[in-house]
Amino acid sequence: MQGTLREIDVYTIIHLIELGQRTGELLIESTAGKFWFLFFSRGELIYATDTNSNLTRLRDYLHGLGLEHAIDRLATSKLGINVLEYGQIWSLLESNILNPAQAKSIIESTMREVLFEILSLYQGTFVFEISPALTPRLTHLKFSQISAEFSRQLQTWQQFYPFIQSVNQCPVMLSNDALPHLSTWIDGKTTIRQLSRYSGLDICKVGQAIYEAIATGEVTVPPLMLNVLPQAKVESPRILCVDDSMTICRAVEYILHNHGYQVTAVSSPIKALSVIFQYKPDLVLCDITMPEIDGYELCGMLRRSSAFAKIPIIMLTGKDGFIDRVKARMVGATEYLTKPFGEKELLTTIEKHSKR
Numbered sequence: 001m002q003g004t005l006r007e008i009d010v011y012t013i014i015h016l017i018e019l020g021q022r023t024g025e026l027l028i029e030s031t032a033g034k035f036w037f038l039f040f041s042r043g044e045l046i047y048a049t050d051t052n053s054n055l056t057r058l059r060d061y062l063h064g065l066g067l068e069h070a071i072d073r074l075a076t077s078k079l080g081i082n083v084l085e086y087g088q089i090w091s092l093l094e095s096n097i098l099n100p101a102q103a104k105s106i107i108e109s110t111m112r113e114v115l116f117e118i119l120s121l122y123q124g125t126f127v128f129e130i131s132p133a134l135t136p137r138l139t140h141l142k143f144s145q146i147s148a149e150f151s152r153q154l155q156t157w158q159q160f161y162p163f164i165q166s167v168n169q170c171p172v173m174l175s176n177d178a179l180p181h182l183s184t185w186i187d188g189k190t191t192i193r194q195l196s197r198y199s200g201l202d203i204c205k206v207g208q209a210i211y212e213a214i215a216t217g218e219v220t221v222p223p224l225m226l227n228v229l230p231q232a233k234v235e236s237p238r239i240l241c242v243d244d245s246m247t248i249c250r251a252v253e254y255i256l257h258n259h260g261y262q263v264t265a266v267s268s269p270i271k272a273l274s275v276i277f278q279y280k281p282d283l284v285l286c287d288i289t290m291p292e293i294d295g296y297e298l299c300g301m302l303r304r305s306s307a308f309a310k311i312p313i314i315m316l317t318g319k320d321g322f323i324d325r326v327k328a329r330m331v332g333a334t335e336y337l338t339k340p341f342g343e344k345e346l347l348t349t350i351e352k353h354s355k356r
Contacts, residue, residue: 001013001128002125002126003126004123004125005028005123006122010118011147013128014026014038017128018142018144024039024040024128025040025246027126027129028121028125028126029126035257036049037050037254039133041133045111047086047134048111048113048114048115057110061109062092070098089103093138105200107139108139113193116154119154120154131246153204157203160210163211163215164210164214165223167191169191169224170189170190171190171221172188172222173219174217175219177218178218185199192221238261238282239281239282239283240276241264241285242267242272242284242298243286243290243316244269245287248287248339249265249266255343268292272298276308281311282311284302284312284314285314286298286299287315287317289317289318296328303332314337316339317338318338334353335349335352335353337349
């Protein structure tokens with residue numbers, strides 16, 4: 001299932017997934033180029049995230065619990081769980097830094113945060129792909145039971161305009177007595193969204209409190225600062241990932257988007273052949289073991305094209321044998337990365353061979 005948000009709204013898409021009791025991943029992209037991933041098991045939402053948090057959101061929730069430095073003590077997460085943030089939550093749980101109730105609360109708050117962002121989208125594209133459920137699972141939400149709540153929430157938020165225009169604005173205190181339940185964190189640098197995460201309060205309750213404080217002159221909310229001086233646009237490297245595992249595709253997209261790369265992931269090597277000439281990537285990540293055309297064949301075909309004779313091609317495989325490495329070199333592969341690999345390994349390899 002795929003299409004545009006002009007043809008069908010997000011509410012209807014999620015309801016259809018629930019009615020069909022589908023298990024898989026919903027990818028939504030806005031016209032501004034922001035991505036969200038929603039994970040379903042038998043129609044129920046079990047996790048949701050975006051590609052821009054880079055663990056910032058998780059750090060915010062931990063800050064609200066007084067555990068802001070906990071995540072720095074964890075080992076690098078492997079790609080066994082295909083969402084970095086989700087994997088870190090489970091690592092914190094398994095390390096007894098979070099208890100099950102805290103981990104469940106963070107996961108549910110993150111899902112609600114993503115729903116708040118995407119339910120008002122009316123321009124963009126979506127793709128739903130059947131895939132194994134994200135595991136392990138701690139909680140779930142049935143969208144039909146909470147959709148009315150989000151409709152009311154979005155209507156409430158609209159009433160704060162124009163005094164509050166974005167969850168990313170940073171309130172400033174004008175009176176020391178204002179907002180006692182939030183004043184600890186209001187410093188002119190903390191966003192409304194962060195205040196919601198720190199306090200554990202619903203975003204609309206935080207917005208309502210700030211809105212009322214603005215009316216009494218106790219708080220002000222400066223407009224979002226935009227770049228005043230024009231800056232030269234530096235285009236980030238374009239990465240194409242070809243892997244028949246949607247888990248690997250989504251994990252690579254998630255990590256590289258968070259680190260400023262442009263990423264396109266394709267699960268079909270046949271489709272990759274057409275995409276690569278349109279996308280013109282600066283670097284290709286290519287799985288070896290794939291149906292239709294294996295990675296060796298695809299690499300060899302690209303090397304025979306003058307347009308892609310010299311671009312870095314990094315082979316991805318679950319194998320770790322000498323023969324595979326030799327064969328990868330023979331067909332022109334630049335390097336070889338064995339799965340499962342960690343975020344640091346992936347980034348180190350990409351940065352070594354990309355233009356950045």
